Amino acid sequence: MFGEGWHLAIAALLVTSLVLRSGLLFVVSLALLLVATASRLWDKYCLTGVEYRRHFSQTRAFFGEEVELTVEITNRKLLPLAWLEVEDELPTELEPRQGRLTPSHKAGRSLLLNLLSLRWYERVRRHYRLRCDVRGYHSFGPATLRSGDLFGFYRRGTTVENEDHLLVYPRVVPLGRLGLPAKDPFGDRKARQWLFEDPLRIAGTREYVYGDSLRRVDWKATARTQRLQVRLHEPTTTYRLVIFLNLNTFGGYWWWLGYDRDLLELSISVAASVANWAMEQGYQVGLLANGNARRSDQTVKVAPSRDPNQLTHILEALAKVLPFATMPLEGLLRLESNELPYGATLVVVTAVLNEEITHELLALKAAGHRIALLLVGDQVPSFHWEGIAVYRIGGEATWRDLREIAGESLSVP
Secondary structure, three states: OOOHHHHHHHHHHHHHHHHHOOHHHHHHHHHHHHHHHHHHHHHHHOOOOEEEEEEEOOOEEOOOOEEEEEEEEEEOOOOOEEEEEEEEEEEHHHOOOOOEEEEOOOOOEEEEEEEEEEOOOOEEEEEEEEEOOOOEEEEEOOEEEEEEOOOOOOEEEEEEOOOEEEEEOOOOOOHHHHOOOOOOOOOOHHHHOOEEEEEEEEEEEEEOOOOOOHHHEOHHHHHHHOOOEEEEEEEEEOOEEEEEEOOOOOOOOOOOOOOOHHHHHHHHHHHHHHHHHHHHOOOEEEEEEEEEEOOOOOEEEEEEEOOOOHHHHHHHHHHHEOOOOOOOHHHHHHHHHHHOOOOOEEEEEEOOOOHHHHHHHHHHHHOOOEEEEEEEOOOOOOOOOOOEEEEEEEOHHHHHHHHHOOOOOOOOO
């Protein structure tokens, strides 16, 4: 309001009051000058030294947990703020239970509004409870700050660009809740006691016989005994389980039809639950999905491993996976077939089953893999394959039931 012209006019009025020796005009002009100067001062420095930060009580949460979001606004200067308006952008899926909210012009985003005043060097904290009932890697921010002078003549704004993230793991439930046998759902484990040799554990040596690999020859033992000796490795039983997750929920024309959210989230929850069960049973667990993770152009792939943090890696990958397939499931099965550990159990989670997928599954079975097929959805074909375990998980009603159950106890490193 008070531009250069106004300042010149007020100065002229002040000079006129002195010339005319008008006390009332002098007081009025002096008051206007003080108001204009204060307004310009506030306009220039109102947002200087103002900080806005977010803090989460935890940056990772299980499905159904509550997390506290704390916003902290600090005025680090002598000049107080008569008013400060803050608009903080957050995901609509994780809106707090309290607070003033308004829709954003961006899809899937809301604005958390705060209006407050700050004294000099004052810090204000406000707390909000978030219920984490949507899987994902959720971003909070940026935030827009607006302030001005005491009289409302000037307004100034700035954007705090930094973002904070909250990772919500997918729902994990016991396999019994999915209709799978609680004990050994993917085949008789006793029948799977395949003996492998652990190359890192040497049990001794024996004399060479025709057909032994020369890579197993123990040259020190050979020199000592003057007879060709080969190393013996201790036998070990290794269970490997690889989960294939199909992100396509509509079958044909998967690249433009979009996705069924309930079926997709149920499929991801099933994959997470199988991974949790398999880790508890001592499997080396891996994950493959025919889509990308958020902020990545690589197909989701977690190789089987003995890493103690393997379950964390898998749940993180499932939390970040985008809801779109980048290739058909049969293409992923074909692409990875030569990289799979020999004798690994393959658990395929899919809402779509067609002739091409069937062909690849039978080829993998013929290659020595045990196959378990977990069909998601209400409309699933009825068939039976010899030697392949098939389970029907259910569809949208099943997912709604899983969303509402109390959180299960789960420990992730």
